[in-house]
Amino acid sequence: MMKKKTINLIVNGDKYEREVPVNKTLLEFIREDLGLTGAKEGCNEGECGACTIIMDGKPVNSCLVLALEADNSQILTVEGLAKNGELHPLQQAFMDEGAVQCGFCTPGMLMTAKAILDEFENPSEDEIRKMMEGNLCRCTGYTRIVKTVKKVSEARLAAGGWTQIKSI
Numbered sequence: 141m142m143k144k145k146t147i148n149l150i151v152n153g154d155k156y157e158r159e160v161p162v163n164k165t166l167l168e169f170i171r172e173d174l175g176l177t178g179a180k181e182g183c184n185e186g187e188c189g190a191c192t193i194i195m196d197g198k199p200v201n202s203c204l205v206l207a208l209e210a211d212n213s214q215i216l217t218v219e220g221l222a223k224n225g226e227l228h229p230l231q232q233a234f235m236d237e238g239a240v241q242c243g244f245c246t247p248g249m250l251m252t253a254k255a256i257l258d259e260f261e262n263p264s265e266d267e268i269r270k271m272m273e274g275n276l277c278r279c280t281g282y283t284r285i286v287k288t289v290k291k292v293s294e295a296r297l298a299a300g301g302w303t304q305i306k307s308i
């Protein structure tokens with residue numbers, strides 16, 4: 141019989157209390173228990189970044205974190221970026237700038253980009269590339285992704301914050 145423990149966490153602003161098997165990953169919990177399927181299972185080894193979410197302000201590979209380890213944490217998934225039916229400026233920019241190809245890596249890329257821009261006011265393209273090294277994409281070649289993150293950074297800086305961005 142699999143041992144279970146109760147966890148409490150906030151995901152995309154909503155509080156959850158759930159009993160989970162001690163060996164269940166955070167990725168499995170998010171996808172299976174909460175029905176949030178944006179984070180993808182790619183390599184299941186922490187190499188591809190498709191499962192990236194933001195936990196307590198930091199990007200993490202949710203395939204490498206046990207759900208138990210997220211107890212009392214705040215989690216942001218790609219589903220939590222959009223507000224009131226409006227895409228987050230990063231999501232909109234990825235679409236507008238052609239930084240999305242097949243889309244498999246996009247949620248992880250978006251979450252890593254969000255974490256970068258939450259931590260750094262105006263990162264250079266080289267800094268963005270370095271910080272996004274853990275996110276693999278087989279379609280885009282990264283150029284549009286990096287340029288889009290840089291454009292959003294500059295637009296946010298010029299506008300004075302996320303909510304003031306009208307376009308990039």
